[in-house]
Amino acid sequence: AQSVTQLDSQVPVFEEAPVELRCNYSSSVSVYLFWYVQYPNQGLQLLLKYLSGSTLVKGINGFEAEFNKSQTSFHLRKPSVHISDTAEYFCAVSRGFGNEKLTFGTGTRLTIIP
Amino acid sequence: ETGVTQSPTHLIKTRGQQVTLRCSSQSGHNTVSWYQQALGQGPQFIFQYYREEENGRGNFPPRFSGLQFPNYSSELNVNALELDDSALYLCASSGTGIKGYTFGSGTRLTVV
Numbered sequence: 001a002q003s004v005t006q007l008d009s010q011v012p013v014f015e016e017a018p019v020e021l022r023c024n025y026s027s028s029v030s031v032y033l034f035w036y037v038q039y040p041n042q043g044l045q046l047l048l049k050y051l052s053g054s055t056l057v058k059g060i061n062g063f064e065a066e067f068n069k070s071q072t073s074f075h076l077r078k079p080s081v082h083i084s085d086t087a088e089y090f091c092a093v094s095r096g097f098g099n100e101k102l103t104f105g106t107g108t109r110l111t112i113i114p
Numbered sequence: 115e116t117g118v119t120q121s122p123t124h125l126i127k128t129r130g131q132q133v134t135l136r137c138s139s140q141s142g143h144n145t146v147s148w149y150q151q152a153l154g155q156g157p158q159f160i161f162q163y164y165r166e167e168e169n170g171r172g173n174f175p176p177r178f179s180g181l182q183f184p185n186y187s188s189e190l191n192v193n194a195l196e197l198d199d200s201a202l203y204l205c206a207s208s209g210t211g212i213k214g215y216t217f218g219s220g221t222r223l224t225v226v
Contacts, residue, residue: 004156005171025174032215043118043204044157044217090156099145099208104156 001028002093006105013081014113021076021108023091030096033074037066038107040090047089050074051096061085086112120205126224127195134219135190137205143216144209145169146188148180151202151220163188168197192223200225 007022025031032051036044048059055067065076074091088107094100119138127133139146149157159172161201163182177193187206192199202222206215 012150027185032214036217043219044206044215046214049214092156093123099164099215100119101147101159101172102149102157102160102206103159104149106156 004105010109012111016080023074025093032094034092035076036090074092083112120218124222132193137188139186139207140216143207147206148190149204195225
């Protein structure tokens, strides 16, 4: 079975500052990794995904994440945040083949301070 | 291309009642999954359908059931509603060779 730990439930950041949202996973098999964003009263939007290959993955809205197999981490980063980045961010993992179910972390609420 | 559409957007039901939630998957997608997201929590996997057959189930009781139709749209049915069933229900679709899911905006179910 897979599990995901998002170490920070809330992260306040000043506008235009960099941010890192942390995600660690546990799995006995190879995995696919995902980051989703959820704006208030909306569904989930895919930010980026790691399937294989380059460990640095670039996504939408200027976000990127780095897969670190030895540390079983997939941290999300953005060099300069904007007010519009205020949202809930979820890290998710699935087994590394087919269309397996997603196992989500509990989420990190990113709040941008003007 | 159309995305994933869920209906209704909001619903209020009384404890003990039954509810049906609907989902139209993205064009070309043949796999549909349902997730329950309680307030302040991450989504929890309920079950998945592939070509009209259940293809995996999470830790939910049998009163949670589903269907997938030939056009790959789907329904989630919940019988004997309990207060703890109050949550956002998310539908997600995917297709052969596609890694990852497209999510709908969800149905907010309130059980009173």
